[in-house]
Amino acid sequence: MSETQSQSRSQSRPMPRGTRRPGGHGPMRGGVVEKPQDFKATMNKLIAYCKKYVPAVVVAVVLGAVGTVCQIIGPNKIKDITNEIVNGLPAIVEGKPVLRSIDFAAVNRIAFTLIALYAGYALLSYMQSWIMATVSQKAAQSLRDDVSKKINRLPLRYFDNTSNGDVLSLITNDVDAIGQTLGQSLGALVTSVTLFIGALIMMFANNVTMTLTAIGVSVIGMILMSVIMMVSQKYFTQQQVALGQTNGHVEEMYAGHVIVKAYSGEADSIRQFEKYNDSLYQSGWKSQFLSGLMMPLMTFIGNLGYVAVCVVGAALAMDGKIEFGVIVAFMMYIRLFTQPLAQFAQALQNLQRCAAASERVFGFLEQQEMSTDAQGTFAQKRAEIEAAAGHAHESDALGDRARGDVDFDHVDFSYKPGKPIIRDFTAHASAGQKIALVGPTGAGKTTMVNLLMRFYELDGGQIRIDGVPTTEIPRSEVHKQFAMVLQDTWVFQGTVKENVIYDKQGVTDEQVRNACKAVGLDKFIESLPNGYDTVLDDKAALSAGQKQLLTIARAMVQDAPILILDEATSSVDTRTEELIQIAMDKLSQGRTSIVIAHRLSTIRNADQILVMNHGEIIERGTHEQLLDANGFYANLYNSQFASLVA
Incomplete structure (x- = not known):
């Protein structure tokens, strides 16, 4: 297994008992709320990120505050209506009934005012909710988009030390927490504060006791x-x-x-x-x-609170210190006064959770990215180099496709400073050659492939394709020159045909069938319910060998000038391995093949075998030459042969 693959796979395994994946389950309601390390700095970053939405948020906050004021004034108007009605009811004055009339004009005027206030409250609250929902979803969409783009700009070094679950949690749990807080808690916080203060002022204005x-x-x-x-x-x-x-x-x-x-x-x-x-x-x-x-x-x-207010209010009313309408108003103000307390506490908790989520998201967005990519195309850069060497227009017919010449020139690399993995690696592969990298686990074989693909940046030396340094062209231009078959297979949600084609444009059904036939997978596919249109996913009923054959067919369809085969036959039986080898030999014709293999029997026909140990080439040559040298390779081969015979 490759070094980076083994790391990523170990990170995707279940965690030990007693631990939890970050973001797997959010805090339960009323439970422990995760707190950020620096609330103020994080919220400032969030505000700066959402600065283009600030005007809309301000409008929404103002609308919510004004709507809350309308809600606060309502009970005071109900008090006025109550007092108008009470004043118009019959009364006993010095033991004699006194008839009075209700001022319905005043009652109607106050009632219409009350209706206008509550209608205004409803309309303004709706507008606030609509604006905040739009802002929060756009902000969340923008954050998810930035996180997705950031993933593609991060070096593999970051993912070597970060689990897939952490990154997935950023896009799901953390971004959702930010969106929900912006959409609900921010508006609720403002309206709760306004409601609490406004209700308190109106209560004091009516009666202090x-x-x-x-x-x-x-x-x-x-x-x-x-x-x-x-x-x-x-x-x-x-x-x-x-x-x-x-x-x-x-x-x-x-x-x-x-x-x-x-x-x-x-x-x-x-x-x-x-x-x-x-x-x-x-x-x-x-x-x-x-x-x-x-x-x-x-x-x-x-x-x-209702009981206390009624008792105290009744006593004050009996003494003639307040009107009956004040008691009615206070019955409503008690609710408006106590309701914001719970909302305020919940909003603060959500803001803490939002800040903690924002801290993780912005921490991810601030991670160091890959070095600035070069500009131009592979064909342009190759033409410039050939023109400088006096070989102008030699590769015009190839376009963006490489001939397949690969040079490793004194390459040095380390995952961690001071701990070199590759030391002074120098090798040349001519177009169409089959180069094999062999050696014990941890020798640096897959690391060399990752460097060739420019997944990592070199510490020293150069890697060139057709004489073009890989650092002088965009990474995407480098990747176009390769097709890869790795030890770990990957099948995505889609049909068999879509899995084989993947991202290649202009592939015909005949090319797909020919590729599957070349690896011996055509009969199995035809036995599926819908043939090449059968939908597969990561849990598809395919054996490990069949998945590997599918990925090999995918590499064939890509038709790249350079092939990378990392233990491509490790998951298949001996008979299938022989069929794959025949298919690979056909596929390799006219292409440069770089093969990583532990089964040395699969690379006996390689044009050159590079034997690696501790990041260095300790032997090189053909299979026969290395066996005649009776060195490290010969010992590896003989030990495998002896184990097979045994």
Whole structure:
């Protein structure tokens, strides 16, 4: 297996028990909220990123604030209506009934004003929601687009040290968290603050005593909720840990289900699961029970506030200090006063979560990118080099296609500074030659292929294709010259034909069939329900060998001048391997082939074999020459031959 492949595969394996993949499950509602390391700096970055949306956000915030003001004024108008009606009802004055009339003109005038206020509140709130939903989705779309583009600009060094799950979480969980906060929490925060302050002002304006009574009841409720939150916090933490342990165990056992069955580990697996599941039950029950008290407690505090206001208001009304309408208004203001408290707390939690997600997203976007790519095309650069050497127009007929000459000129490379992997690697492959790289695991074979493809930048030396240094042309121009067949196969969601063609333009059905026939896959494909139009995916019912044959057919259809074969026959049986070798020999005609192989029997007909160890070429020559030298290669070959005979 290749060095980089082994790293990426190890990162995609299930995580150890007791751990959780980042972004796998967000914090549960009412549970522990992840906090950013630098809230202020991160939010400034988010504001700077969304600066083109700032005018729209400001408009939405103003609309929401004005709409909230309309909502706040409403109860005061209801007070006026109530007082007008009460003043018009019959009354007992000194023991005698006094008839009065209700001023319906005033009542109608106030009622229409009230309708206008609530209609304005509804309209302005709708406009705010529409603007914020549009802004949040556009911002999220822009972030996802930038993350996607950033992935293509990052060097493979980054992905060597970062799991696929982390990057996937950025595009899904983190960007969604940012979008939801922008769309909901930001507007809710502004309206909650406006509603809280406005309701408090209107309450004080109507009566100070009743306002202090309402505040006192609310403070008692806040204290009780704070106590519950402090007690439940530890149980939410335990629940998150237990959830991670349970998820990790299930994922681990599912991924290794065959091994568990083969080694009769079901009983131990069940015992471990029951342990984690019981821990999750205990912590989950306690945390959910305590958090479940919040809503009844809020309801109780709200009802207690109504009772307190009614009692105090009744006493004040009996003394003639307030009108009856003030009590009615306060009944509504109590709700408007207590409602924002929960919304405000939830909005702050969401902002914390948004900042934590933004910190990860912007941290990813700020990662160091690959070096600036060169400009121009391969054909243009080759023409310039040939003209400078006095060989103008020699390659005009080839266009953007390389002849296939490959030169490694004193190449040095290291994944980490001070720890060289490739040392002074020098080799030449003429167009049409088959070059094999062999050696023990970790010798640097796949690293050389990655350097040839310019997946990594060199520490020293040069790699040239047809005399053109790969650093002097765009990476995409380098990649056009290669077709690859790796040890790890890849089948995507699509038909068999689409999997074979992949991104190649202008491929005919006949070319697809010929490629599949060349690798011996045509009869199997024809046996599928819809033949070449059968839909496959990553869980398609194909054997490992059949997937490998499919990827080889894909390489044939690409028709690139240089082939890279990294253990291309490792997943097939001996008979299939022979068929593939015949197909590969036909495919290699007129093309440069660079083969990485552990089965030395597959590269006996190579034009040149480079024997690598510790990043250096220790032997080179043909199969027969290396066997006659009786050195490192001969020992490798003889040991494999002896094991086959045995």
